[in-house]
Amino acid sequence: MKEVKYAIVYLNIDPNYAKLNNLPVKLPILAEDFQKARKTNKIPLDVIIRGLEAQIDIDKNNRYYLSYLIYYYYEAFKKSLNDTDFEKAKEFLDKAGKIYPDYRLHFYTGLYYKKLGNLELAELHLKQSIKEKPNFAYGYYELGNLMYERNIYDEAIEYYSKSVELEKDFTLGFLKMADVYMENGRFEEAIPLLQKCIEIDKKFVPAYERLGVALNMLQHYKDAHKVHQKALEIDSDRYEIYYNDAHSLARLGNHNEAIKALEKAASLNETDYILHELALEYKNMGRYLQAIETEEKALKSASEENKDLIVLTLLKLYVIIEDEEQVEKYFEILNLNSDFHEAAVNFKVLFELSQGRVERVKEILLKEPISNFSLLLDKLDRLDLYVSKLEEFADKNISDSIFESIDELGNIDPFSLSERLATKGIKRPFVSWLKENSMEPKLYPDGVELLTNSLLLSGFNYGLSERVATAISQFLWKDGDGLAFGRLLLRFYQDRILGESLSLEPFIQENVEEIKDMSFTFAQIFANFEEHLMDFDSIVEFKINNFKDALKVFLSMFRIQSTAEEITSVNFKDHNTKILSLFINNINSISNSFLQ
Known part of the structure; x- marks a missing residue:
């Protein structure tokens, strides 16, 4: 058998x-x-x-x-x-x-050698596969991938183009062509290809993801946000889309929503760069303890290339909240790093000055002259004079209200502040804004005097100026361009009191990236600032209707040489324009006295 x-x-x-x-x-x-x-x-x-x-x-x-x-x-x-x-x-x-x-043997052998890193043999086999089957779209596609990995972009495009020519609805071919263009900064050329992918497959999330990035890179943030939202309707578990959307939202001035997007991204993929961006957004909203906790977490998982930047951010955060032990810890880490040494010493100087240790600041500056503080040594010798001058510029009703509204933890209570301002007879709209629970952004800078007075009261204390400016901006204007405007006035104050008293163009160059991160609208005005400058007579007749208008007044007054008497003796058409103009003039006058 x-x-x-x-x-x-x-x-x-x-x-x-x-x-x-x-x-x-x-x-x-x-x-x-x-x-x-x-x-x-x-x-x-x-x-x-x-x-x-x-x-x-x-x-x-x-x-x-x-x-x-x-x-x-x-x-x-x-x-x-x-x-x-x-x-x-x-x-x-x-x-x-x-x-x-048959041809498949050469195709898969090509993929095998590519995986092994033998790109020459991979190329030979892939080319043999399309020789044996000239209409093999995937063969051309994989050759395109091979050339893309080798940075031979012209040939990559050629092979991808052939793949979509052979297979009209080949989404991967269109997608990878877009990748080549994006890799080379040609975002306008990538967009039609990504739109073609979406036309073929309405649920093809990788195309939405890349389209959002391309639109972000072209600074079309509203359109990018819409694309991100569409992608999330299809797939709500892709951390990259939340991360990219946070970028769009922040530049649109929607920082509360940017935080939510980054929190979701971090919950899906807790990487150092996502946590770092989240920490920065917490900082923008004055949530310093959350920022520190998040940045500490980022440091634990940080790659070597990101570690020093995260440590520098932690140093800055601890300087802002005036935690001496942690300032010393992170300063010592960076002080040994030549690339970050000067930045570390900058923050060390600011911290010691915040603590009132003037002689210690002098010792540091005499030992290591730093470009950012070339004027500070002379200022320190006349410190009491300048502090008294800042106090002289303050509005007593407002400054007293701020002092009386500080709680036992050192924070300003906005509800108490609102009541105290009302008691002192101040009846402007911003007084009621302080008590609002809504985070809906305000559209114009009423209450600018509250911010300017809080800055005057911070004197030479860098950390305090950061904390009060951020807190008051948020209490008043909630979110949006108001936070960017508050940050701009803070940087102006710090430049004049602690820094180098830069002229307008260098000041813009120094601060444009930070302000752009908070409001792309402001960055656009910065880019063409000369078109928005007004003379003093025009400013007197100018009414601020939104934060863009406030920025135009700021830029104009930055360069105008006038006196406090000139400003107070004329009738401004708009209260906020007058308050802003007077603050800029007063701070400039102190700065000019430093230089005499």
């Missing part, structure tokens, strides 16, 4: 399922595998292959089953390659090649 080599069971597969999964409608399975498959209600890849191998072994000329076996050899090859099991991958590749060595 002839020995039975195999016991094969033929499974009847539903035709629709068979077509969908590229299976024969009668699938041969070894009897010993049949029981396993029935228990799990699945047909594993190795079970399919063993059954097909047995079928071909007993019926070598059966081309029907042979085609399925070759297909599944290549499927097993791809799985092994993705699992980096190169030995197993090569085994399946060789099996397929022995049975039927």
Whole structure:
């Protein structure tokens, strides 16, 4: 009796399922595998292959089953390659090649060598695959990928273009062409290709993701935000989209929503750069303890290239909240790093000055002259005079209200501040804004005198000026361009009192990136600031209707040489214009006295 080599069971597969999964409608399975498959209600890849191998072994000329076996050899090859099991991958590749060595053998061999890093052999095999099958779109696509990885962009585009020419709805081909253009900063050319992907497949999230990035890079932040939201409707679990959307939101001045987007991104992928951006947004909103906690977490997982920047941010945060122990800790870390040494000493000087240790500041500056503080030594010798001058400029009703509204933790209570201002007879709209729970951004800078007085009261204390300016800006204007305007007045004050008293153009260059991160609208005005400058008579007649108008007054008064008497003796058309103009003039007058 002839020995039975195999016991094969033929499974009847539903035709629709068979077509969908590229299976024969009668699938041969070894009897010993049949029981396993029935228990799990699945047909594993190795079970399919063993059954097909047995079928071909007993019926070598059966081309029907042979085609399925070759297909599944290549499927097993791809799985092994993705699992980096190169030995197993090569085994399946060789099996397929022995049975039927067509263009696919060269195609997958090319992918194999590419994975191994032998790009020359990969190129040879991929080119052989398209030589044997000239209309093979995926062959051209993978050649495009190979050239892209080798930074041969012209050839990459050529191969990708051929792939979409052969297969009109080949989304990956269009997507990768867009990647090449974006890699080279050609975002305008990438956008139509990404839109084509979306036209082909309305749910193709990678195209939305890249389109959002391209629009961000072109500074079309509103359009980028819309694209991000559409992508999240399709897939709400992609951290990259939340991260990119936070970028759009921040530049649109929507910092509360940017924080929510970054928090979601961090919950999906807690990487150092996401946590760092989240910490910066917490800082922008005056949430310093959350910023520190988040940045400390970022430091624990930071890559070497990001570590020093995160440490510098932590140093700045601890200087702002005046935590001496932590300032010393992070200063010592950076002080030994030549690339960050000067930045670390800058913050050390600011901290010591905030603590009133004037002699210590002098010691540091005499030992290590720093470009940012070339004027500070002279200022320190006349410190009391300048502090008294700042106090003289303050409005007593407002300054007293601020002092009386500081709680036991050292924070300003906006509800108490509102009540105290009202008691002193101040009836402007901003008084009621302080008590609002809504975070809806205000559209014009009423209450600018509250911010300017808080800055005057901070004197030479860098940390205090940061805290009060951020807090008051948020209490008054909630979010949006108001926060950027508050930050701009803070940087102006710090430049005049602690810094170098820069002229307008260098001041813009020094601060444009930070302000752009908070409001792209402001950055656009900065870029063409000369178009927005007014003379003094025009300012007197000018009414501030929004924060853009306030910025134009700021830029104009920055350069105007006038006196406090000139400003107070004329009738301004707008109260906020007068208050802002007087503050800028007063701070400039102190700065000018430093230089005399």
